[in-house]
Amino acid sequence: MNNFSIISSLLDNDFYKFTMQNAVLKLFPLVKAKYEFINRGKYSFPKNFANILKENLNKMSYLKLSNKERIFLEKYCPYLDSSYLDFLNQYQYNPKEVNIYQKGKNIKMNIEGLWSRTILWEVPLMAIISELYYKLTGIKRLSDKNIIILTKEKLKKYKKLKVKIGEFGTRRRYSYQVHKLILKILIEEGYPFFIGSSNVHLSHIFSIKPIGTKGHEWIMFHAAKYGFNIADRIAMENWLNIYKGNLGIALSDTYTSSIFFKNFNKKLSNTFKGIRHDSGDPISFIKKTIKHYKKFKINPIKKKIVFSDNLNPDKVAFISSFCKNKINPFFGIGTNFTNDVGPPSMNIVIKMIKTIPKKNWISVVKLSNVEKKSTGKKNMIFFAKKILHL
Incomplete structure (x- = not known):
């Protein structure tokens, strides 16, 4: 791995992604999901950003759970059973699940595949986008x-x-x-x-x-x-x-x-x-x-x-x-x-937008307690609010 690999371990991710992945594998192993990158802060991305992002994703496909990492999970997270850890041993990121393209200064990105596989992408992808953005725009931080x-x-x-x-x-x-x-x-x-x-x-x-x-x-x-x-x-x-x-x-x-x-x-x-x-x-x-x-x-x-x-x-x-x-x-x-180190932190999210719970894709929504944190298609948000009498 050269120095430019931002993600250097399969476990460089939030814990709840693994706990959810385990539950998805047990209960919904055949469900598919689709995620989308949302540029809430309307950032302008530098030229060639998408290609450098893709290079980082391609490097992630080589990440594997090491023996030491498995032993760590067995010791500290006993509720993740051996069948799940066996799955994680075999797991590798597949960059083909992620579609990224750049139009001018705008980045579009979606992720699609089995939910049990694609669930791990969101957090490391956001971490890579954030780190690359500061690196490529030359925004300096505190010492x-x-x-x-x-x-x-x-x-x-x-x-x-x-x-x-x-x-x-x-x-x-x-x-x-x-x-x-x-x-x-x-x-x-x-x-x-x-x-x-x-x-x-x-x-x-x-x-x-x-x-x-x-x-x-x-x-x-x-x-x-x-x-x-x-x-x-x-x-x-x-x-x-x-x-x-x-x-x-x-x-x-x-x-x-x-x-x-x-x-x-x-x-x-x-x-x-x-x-x-x-x-x-x-x-x-x-x-x-x-x-x-x-x-x-x-x-x-x-x-x-x-x-x-x-x-x-x-x-x-x-x-x-x-x-x-x-x-x-x-x-x-x-x-x-x-990220309280000088420059403002990035306001970006990656959210699940669709899933196939039965036969067809269904748009999903989140209705937060705060309007601006809600995600999903406008008509679906309207529909959800109507059903819930909100």
């Missing part, structure tokens, strides 16, 4: 010394607040090198408040347990297969069937939190250890969550909320003070750790 100072300052604030924090910043990191540097500081100086990283490869390097559960695409597929009204519930039940209560954080905003809470029945509320908040006003969400648990006579102080929506030390201070003695907050901090 390592200043990054270390800044990260330690943030860490000091989090330690003072006594809050549990994790690092979720793979997809929009400035670069692999910056990501590794920041994680090293968090591990060396974050004890006992730093609880881990979502990046499996870096977790392996530093011998820590990777963190994460599932993403929106898991529920979006269930909506395509079973309908919008019950997607949350069936997605959670299927998750329980695979993981038996492990990885028990429910995702609350694929079809807005109000629909989620209708699906989050007494059994699920008891079984899942907590809920992830990823969009909308955190305070009203905390209130709703507490009210929901109390309705089922569940003590909220025994439950968690994992906050992961664009966090920084001020937001964390505000949210954690409101949670005090009410419910347990955890914070997944992404870009504010891995």
Whole structure:
């Protein structure tokens, strides 16, 4: 591998991609999926960007799970069974699944194939696009010394607040090198408040347990297969069937939190250890969550909320003070750790847009608690809102 390989390990990805891949293989092995790159920030990409991006993807086809990496997964992620790890041993990225073309300064990209295979592309692709963009546009960052100072300052604030924090910043990191540097500081100086990283490869390097559960695409597929009204519930039940209560954080905003809470029945509320908040006003969400648990006579102080929506030390201070003695907050901090190094971080996403749950392609949508975070075709979003009476 020459120095220009941005992704150097099959595990340089978010943990929830592997946990979802395992569940997809067990329950929906023949389902196909299609993803699309969305340039939310309307960036102009330099000449030849698409070709250099393709070169990086082609190098990814040589990545294989090493014996050491498999042993790491067996030790730290016991709920990933040997049949899945055997699959991962055989897995190789297939760049033919990714279609990229550049028109002027605009990049178009989609990914298509078996869901169980294509599910791993999103996070490393975004990390490559981000790193290449800074490299090819020559946008300078802070020095390592200043990054270390800044990260330690943030860490000091989090330690003072006594809050549990994790690092979720793979997809929009400035670069692999910056990501590794920041994680090293968090591990060396974050004890006992730093609880881990979502990046499996870096977790392996530093011998820590990777963190994460599932993403929106898991529920979006269930909506395509079973309908919008019950997607949350069936997605959670299927998750329980695979993981038996492990990885028990429910995702609350694929079809807005109000629909989620209708699906989050007494059994699920008891079984899942907590809920992830990823969009909308955190305070009203905390209130709703507490009210929901109390309705089922569940003590909220025994439950968690994992906050992961664009966090920084001020937001964390505000949210954690409101949670005090009410419910347990955890914070997944992404870009504010891995790409707060001078230039603005990129506002880009790659989202599932279609799937084949039965015979034909169906467009999928996500209706976030915040309008601008919704994804999917306009007519499908309209249709979903109508069905859900939103």
